[in-house]
Amino acid sequence: MHMPDIKRFCREFVDRWSRDRNGAAIVEFALAFPIVIGLTMGIVEMGHIAFANATLEGSVREASRRGVTGFAPDSSSREDYVRGRVIELMEKFSLDGPVEISTQTYDSFGDIGEPEPFVDDNANGSYDVGECFSDINQNGQWDSDMGMAGLGGAGAIVVYTADVNLRLLTPAFAWFTGSQNGSVRLSASTAVRNEPFSLVQQNNAAGAPTICS
Incomplete structure (x- = not known):
């Protein structure tokens, strides 16, 4: 085959190959x-997480509505009655571990997340062992959050918090998000004031002892 024939053959082959759309x-x-x-x-997956998060937030609000009244059925304690609402609404989801529920009580909304008052002897702006402090939550030690565990009495401010580990639907998405155990952490909280369901008003600060050790 002569050189011109070879060139023509190659040109025709390339043209035919470039026009062939079979398998594209x-x-x-x-x-x-x-x-x-x-x-x-x-x-x-994002829809699943958003739905679970919305349900968790709703369950915390439902629990707080139970807690503010001070009511508890004869068959259950007040704590179990309140916590049961969160567990009931979240049991439809696949969770990695139990629902974690905590409640902290305060005398006012301004106290939420605030440290227990202390005497800053060395004026360094932080609490040091040995400095006197007001044990607002009465647990025998200084805390960076003065909240007292429990549901509180009449008129008390209560912060309800619930945390869950939601199992993801697809392992591939878990890998993409960097989850080590195939789950994502969800948290919800709300703060409410208890109704005046008794004549006794809770006042943590009034009865707080002063500790200097």
Whole structure:
């Protein structure tokens, strides 16, 4: 075969190959499929997390509505009655571990998250062992949060907090988010004032002992 014939043959082969679309759809599908699946899983997973988070927030509000009245059924304690509402609403989800529920009581909304008062002898702006402090929550030690565990008495401010580890639906999404155990941590909280369900008003600060050790 002469050189011109070889060149012509190569040109025709390239032209024919570049116009041939057989199998193109399969290649395009193979390239797009992982992206489409990834986006779909992400949308489903984010919707799942958003729904679980909204349910958790609603359950905490429902629990606080039970707590503010001071009511408890004969068959249950007040604490179990309040906590049971959160557990009841969250049991529809697959959780990694139990629902963690905590309640902290304060005398006013301004006390939430505040440290127990102390005498700053060395004026360094932080509490040091040996400095006198008011043991507001009466646990025998200085705390950076003066809240007292429990549901509080009439008129007390109560912060309800619930935490859960929600299992993700797809392992691939767990890997993408960097989750080590295939779950994501969700938390919700709300602060309410108890109703005046008795004549006795709780006042933590009034009865707080002063400790200097």
